[in-house]
Amino acid sequence: MDAVLFNLTTGALMVLIFLGGRTVVGVETVTRRRIPWFAVGLTVVAVAGIVTQLCWSGAMDFFDSDPAKSGWWRIVTSVFMQNGGLLGDAFNLVTLAVIAALAEWFWRGPLMLALFAGGIFLPQLVDTLFGATGGSTDPRNFAGSSGATYFLGATLAAALLLRSRVVKERLLGASVPVLGLALWFAQENGHGLVAAYGFVLGAVVWLAGRRVLDPERDLTRAPRRTVGSVTAIVRKPRAGV
Template sequence: MTALAYLVLLAAAVRAGLGLLAGSGPEGRRRVPVATVTALVVVGVPTLLQLTVAPALLGQLGRDRAAIGDGQVWRLVTSLVVQDGGVPGSVFNLAALAVVGVVAERFWGARRWVVIALASGVLAQLWGLVVQPVGAGNSVAVFGLAASAAAAAVRSGDRAGRAFGAVSLLVAAALLVAGDIHGGAAVVGATVGTVLTAADRRRRR
């Protein structure tokens, strides 16, 4: 059931984001997704090493409340580049990063993409210390990016975009209430997306 919620959240956000791109003109649609490609390399290389020749990387870099409490605060970031879901989870996380990342970057641009991804990824780790003390994966950054597009669509999209965006955000809220780390990531992404959208509106006025 949780996996279905993840798929609904991401799919609805992607649809909402595509609607935003359709109304943004050719510039956004042609934008080269530099940040997404870079992130795929930064995450993909350690993930591949972890799954093949260096399985100890997960324990060394992943989120671990006890280790972070002992001063290993870098794990709040490094836990984004290794995976706790084995091969299936890794494939899903990287594929989701590619799809959601491209849509989000073509709408937000590379700099804002990085801000949203890092804010969602790192702050979600803090929520994870409460609800899932041990774990790893780039999925939290993906969920933050997805929710940022959903939030922008709710504020600025057409009727269909607002509907899909609302569905994505409702699922995110349900995940948060259920104590899911991805719900926390989505809330951060939605908040940043709402702030950025409001700032854009003020500039246009």
């Protein structure tokens, strides 16, 4: 029962993160935005990680982030290993692809990758600074992309809170760290805590760079290839049939 509740509350937090990201980007603008190639690349790497696990039985032992093992690369490679079973792995891949795309449209590709990297390194840094005992605050359990994904998505919630003038939208943005911290204190759910970390970093980045960030650039200077144009190409053969 505890595991079911944990999964439900973790999923609820992701729903809020997704809604916040979709709102700050503008769901009606998606078809006019460029293909999020950085997000596509990140997702391809995650898929390659799963394929590696399927093809090599020793992949998890070599790439995970178990502190009992040596290897400087583990903190990064462990993000692209998955240990949540079929449904958990699928959830991680889908949420990574969607949240990374939303974040790329808002922050642009290089900054999105930098914030994703923050989701990889900052939880461990905070654990080290505060001398975490009884387990890391990082929810990856030595492997998995969920921690960095929740962190990245929460940066969009911060931007929504600070950027929007609509009360409902600001409440949606604020609900992410509130629920995240509630999950941490009630369940020791690390997804909630890393979401709070991401929210703080997102707020700092938006406040520091809002004068130069241009989330609407795709809308004012339309790219040659957009989500809508690719969708039209995919649908055209079906229409002919």
